[in-house]
Amino acid sequence: MxxxxxxxxxxxxxxxxxxxxxxxxxxxxxxxxxxxxxxxxxxxxxxxxxxxxxxxxxxxxxxxxxxxxxxxxxxxxxxxxxxxxxxxxxxxxxxxxxxxxxxxxxxxxxxxxxxxxxxxxxxxxxxxxxxxxxxxxxxxxxxxxxxxxxxxxxxxxxxxxxxxxxxxxxxxxxxxxxxxxxxxxxxxxxxxxxxxxxxxVRARRPAEPIEALVAADPDPGALPGRLTNRLWAIVGANATAVEVTASEPSIELMVTARSDDAAAELGDALADGGFAPVAPGRHRSCDPGKPATVAVVAPT
Missing domain, CATH: 3.40.50.300 (P-loop containing nucleotide triphosphate hydrolases)
Structure with missing residues (x-):
């Protein structure tokens, strides 16, 4: 859904x-x-x-x-x-x-x-x-x-x-x-x-970006901010930081979990929120018009 x-x-x-x-x-x-x-x-x-x-x-x-x-x-x-x-x-x-x-x-x-x-x-x-x-x-x-x-x-x-x-x-x-x-x-x-x-999202499968959809973004300059805000809405109190770590060739973001237990819980939340797991601690967008990669790291 x-x-x-x-x-x-x-x-x-x-x-x-x-x-x-x-x-x-x-x-x-x-x-x-x-x-x-x-x-x-x-x-x-x-x-x-x-x-x-x-x-x-x-x-x-x-x-x-x-x-x-x-x-x-x-x-x-x-x-x-x-x-x-x-x-x-x-x-x-x-x-x-x-x-x-x-x-x-x-x-x-x-x-x-x-x-x-x-x-x-x-x-x-x-x-x-x-x-x-x-x-x-x-x-x-x-x-x-x-x-x-x-x-x-x-x-x-x-x-x-x-x-x-x-x-x-x-x-x-x-x-x-x-x-x-x-x-x-x-x-x-x-x-x-x-x-x-x-x-x-339902299959927990990352999207293959569709160039025409990506190019149609209404405000590409605002996309990092939209993704950051979306991730905060998903991770909530289980994270202490969400930051953009790269913007080319696609946007990469990093979520710092509040604890090791919180990091484990974030996997399901991110998958339900539109970022499918692709490797331990790594997720990719399920939206073919909004490519992004998200890394989840434990607190240092």
Whole structure:
């Protein structure tokens, strides 16, 4: 199984990519859908919000009045923290339950609008960004969704910049043309990279790099940092250091384990995280678009 983080700016066309992936067999986890589910009528989340903010956050039919909640929850940091303290654990628990239910051979696609802003990119095997220029997104929002222009500009400005998205992207799908072109690009990514990547992780088999995929990296200069952050997310407290030791002809990294026991435990974690064992203390990337070698060393 691999987990893919899917995101993009508002109006970029992320839903087209998500649908394409689902049509090809993706196990989808939609962050926005979960956020709505945990505060649905009759839910524990909604009851907790009413207790915290009052029953005037409800509509006449008993559902959540989101503007009324926002008027109370976003007045200061204390109220915002109160809201997050209620909803975030529920969203996390529901997300984990869905992950636990995923088949062992799944390509899990987690559709997360604020993935970049929430700094969660390293926790995914691969991050896909759907991109469209700001003016094109503005046009889509105002003409296709009926969003007021000032509101649309404010929403775009509140999200991550293109540079911030590119820095965490493993794959970049451009949506400056037609939905059909975007769907075709997403389907090609699925067939040529995601399916082999998942199969390699499940078989604990290193990938043979595919030149075209490697060359398509959205920001090669940021790749060492992406790999370093990904490794930290995998190894966690079992390591004291992750460092890049070489960048040519491919990237090599070294993980210093916290102890001899920790070094032994890291093998499985790295394999599950996308780096297959190739020799004692050595691993290679399972992703045909992201070649890298990882050495694990015991503390000196």
């Amino acid at each position: 691999i987990r893919l983080g899917l995101t993009g700016g508002i109006g970029a066309g992320k839903s087209t990519v998500a649908k394409t992936f689902v049509d090809r067999g993706a196990y989808i986890i939609d962050a926005d859908k979960i956020a709505r589910e945990v505060v649905a009528p009759g839910s524990e989340g909604l009851a907790s919000l009413v207790t915290a903010f009052g029953d005037d956050i409800l509509t006449a039919d008993g559902s959540l009045d989101r503007p009324a909640l926002a008027a109370k929850a976003f007045v200061d940091d204390e109220q915002r923290a109160k809201l997050n303290g209620i909803t975030h654990p529920l969203i996390g628990a529901r997300t984990q339950a869905l992950l636990d239910a995923a088949p062992p051979d799944a390509i899990v696609v987690q559709d997360i609008p604020l993935l970049v802003e929430n700094h969660t990119a390293p926790f995914f095997h691969l991050v896909v960004i759907v991109h469209a220029d700001e003016q094109l997104r503005l046009h889509r929002l105002t003409t296709m969704r009926g969003v007021d222009e000032a509101d649309a500009r404010a929403r775009i400005a509140a999200q991550a910049t293109d540079e911030q998205r590119r820095a965490v992207a493993d794959a970049w799908l451009d949506n400056s043309s037609t939905p059909e072109d975007l769907a075709a690009a997403a389907a090609a990514l699925w067939d040529e990279r995601l399916v082999p990547f998942e199969a390699n």
